[in-house]
Amino acid sequence: MRIATWNVNSIAARLPVVLRWAEYERPDVLCLQEIKCVDAKFPAAEFEALGYASVTHGQPTYNGVAILALSPVDGVVKGLPGDEEPGHSRLVAGTVGGITVVNVYIPNGSEVGSDKYSFKLDWLARLRMFLDERYSAADPVLICGDFNVAPDDRDVHDPKLWDGKILCSPAEREALEKVREWGFEDAFRLHTTDGGHFSWWDYRAGAFRRNAGLRIDHVWVTAPLLKRCASVRIDKEPRMWDRPSDHAPVIAEFTAG
DNA sequence: ATGGTGGATGGTCCA
Numbered sequence A: 001m002r003i004a005t006w007n008v009n010s011i012a013a014r015l016p017v018v019l020r021w022a023e024y025e026r027p028d029v030l031c032l033q034e035i036k037c038v039d040a041k042f043p044a045a046e047f048e049a050l051g052y053a054s055v056t057h058g059q060p061t062y063n064g065v066a067i068l069a070l071s072p073v074d075g076v077v078k079g080l081p082g083d084e085e086p087g088h089s090r091l092v093a094g095t096v097g098g099i100t101v102v103n104v105y106i107p108n109g110s111e112v113g114s115d116k117y118s119f120k121l122d123w124l125a126r127l128r129m130f131l132d133e134r135y136s137a138a139d140p141v142l143i144c145g146d147f148n149v150a151p152d153d154r155d156v157h158d159p160k161l162w163d164g165k166i167l168c169s170p171a172e173r174e175a176l177e178k179v180r181e182w183g184f185e186d187a188f189r190l191h192t193t194d195g196g197h198f199s200w201w202d203y204r205a206g207a208f209r210r211n212a213g214l215r216i217d218h219v220w221v222t223a224p225l226l227k228r229c230a231s232v233r234i235d236k237e238p239r240m241w242d243r244p245s246d247h248a249p250v251i252a253e254f255t256a257g
Numbered sequence B: 001a002t003g004g005t006g007g008a009t010g011g012t013c014c015a
Helices: A011-025 A044-048 A115-134 A170-180
Strands: A002-007 A029-033 A053-057 A065-069 A074-078 A091-096 A099-105 A141-146 A217-221 A229-234 A250-254
Touching (some): A002 A011, A002 A099, A002 A141, A011 A029, A029 A099, A029 A141, A044 A053, A053 A091, A065 A091, A065 A099, A115 A170, A141 A250, A217 A250
Parallel strands (some): A002 A029
Antiparallel strands (some): A002 A250, A029 A065, A053 A065, A074 A091, A091 A099, A141 A217
């Protein structure tokens, strides 16, 4: 069972790249963030032609998340409780092949100290409450997505430059740690302990060429999945294609449970 | 260089 996560920065703009990648990689589950479209505009038929069912939670212009899966998705949840209506579409969850998958697009936060930063910290606190109320860490639960946080300095190309900045600041790292303490481990760090592995590179200033990136896209799992996790890798290949997303997909592989 | 690039949109907002 392979589960992937990818911030695609508009599914309309990225459809050729995502279809091409899905066709050769063919993960069992593909979690997308920033689809930037309403549910009715999601290109479900194109993915269905590859065998994928779509569960979308979109909104106009911004945000939006989707779970694509080769087998049926049950127990679907759309949206984080406590979101104002109409809220940001930043969470979609469901159970596929016995694994509960929680797909999140955690707010970016803009700048430390801004209103958007407060919203990010509050959203993370509400995410923890949602997990407390809805799921059990004794079960196979996986949370993945664009977390918009580099958990520690190994995940930052230039820790001095980013020190205290958005995506790296202590308060957001602590708020994310509270989510982790619910019962998750960072699956990537099971297999890879060194730095220099990134999942996002700014479009500007030749950041990808210089590998000036951050590791902000994550796959975290509970204990029952931890022992089944065979590998986690970041696929930089589609970041080199024409009209790429600024994020690379992350793929986790699990042995049968 | 308080910039740079990219997406949705059709002015700016967002990342």
